Amino acid sequence: MRKKPLEIKTVETVSEKLCCESCGKEFSCGANVGKCWCFTVELKAEKLAKLGEDFESCLCKNCLGKLATNNAKNTN
Numbered sequence: 001m002r003k004k005p006l007e008i009k010t011v012e013t014v015s016e017k018l019c020c021e022s023c024g025k026e027f028s029c030g031a032n033v034g035k036c037w038c039f040t041v042e043l044k045a046e047k048l049a050k051l052g053e054d055f056e057s058c059l060c061k062n063c064l065g066k067l068a069t070n071n072a073k074n075t076n
Contacts, residue, residue, distance in 0.1 A: 015028040017029075020058070021057055021059060022063040023062070023063055025060045027058075029058050037061055038064060042068060
């Protein structure tokens with residue numbers, strides 16, 4: 001009987017566990033593998049630049065979603 005080959009997971013194939021700099025909640029970030037939920041969040045360039053000034057790393061889905069919602073309200 002043949003065994004299933006061992007699958008080795010590396011940083012390139014596994015999402016990272018990060019801590020949100022805004023709320024402290026742990027979340028998964030897939031940016032290192034090119035597939036992260038944040039890629040679909042739309043923010044104005046000014047808001048994105050401000051995030052880069054205020055935070056060194058990623059924000060969780062909830063915190064980034066709040067910013068995106070505020071961003072959408074400000075465009076109306």
